[in-house]
Amino acid sequence: MTILTRRSMLRSSLALTAAGASGAPLYRQRGGHDRGRVVGSGFRPGRGRFVQKIVADYEKASGNTIDYSIMPYAPMRQKIVSAVTSGVVPDLFQNTPAEIIALYAWQDKLVDVSDVVETQREEYTETALLTARCYNNVEKKRSYYGVPYTVGASMNHVWRPLVEKAGYKMEDIPKTWDAYLRFLQGRAEEIARPGHASMSMASVFS
Amino acid sequence: MLGPTLPQFWVYNPAYAQVQNEHAFMTGWMDIIQGGMAPQAAAEKAFKRVEEIFAEIPDAQS
DSSP: OOOOHHHHHHHHTTOOOBBTTTTOOOOOTTTTTTTEEEEEOOSSSHHHHHHHHHHHHHHEEEEEEEEEEEHHHHHHHHHHHHHHTTTOSSSSSOOOOOHHHHHHHHHHOOOOOOHHHHHHHGGGOOOHHHHEEEEEEETTEEEEEEOOOOOOOOOOOHHHHHHHHHHHOOGGGGGSSHHOOOOOOOEEEEEOOOOOOOOSEOOOOO | OOOOOOOOOOTOOOOOOOHTTHHHHHHHHHHHHTTOOOOHHHHHHHHHHHHHHHHHSSSOOO
16 A cells, blocks of 8 residues: 655645644544545636646556545635644645635644655746745744645736726826826825725725 | 736735734725724724734744
């Protein structure tokens, strides 16, 4: 029987975040079965299929089996909190909401997966690497506590009708951040009226 | 503005992760929208909570 460790699974599956109680073994052997347990989100069908493909590829390559669950974000987040709080954790879970990697790393709740990240380092952007490299306040050091497998961007919505209402075109919006913010703040003040629904034309931090 | 990407704030300081995790600023928005709180008071309340979080999770690394 193949002995599956959390690290071997991470290397093979390019996955998520590994949780473990402080001082616990990297992988909790369950009833003698060579299984890891993974929780991923199924909020979008494509995401669910992606998780399924990762698992299937891993199982095919390794001969091991993975017990995994796909569920919507809200219940998954509740399960993550329950698991990490109780110490009965899956081997991997999706890092959601995104900031929990920084919180759990700070609390020494996650496994250092630097060796896993190292195998994929050349594939990552600097931003992806920075995001997964968090500070552990028990060990007093930064290290990799997650393995990036996707990236996203924070949207900055600009309401074109409001820009035009203020007498401008979208092309008038500056292309640098400081000028951009000054421009939108100024236009918002120009069109601000009692009862107007908008706080600003752009939501910078959502 | 269309240059290289940047990570989220909490990458640099976990205190901001807690700010985001408990929705300190969004709670301020709800204080205004649902609670009828004056925007100035809501902002001061939110910043007070943010300052508390940063005091609880000091920037011991960076």
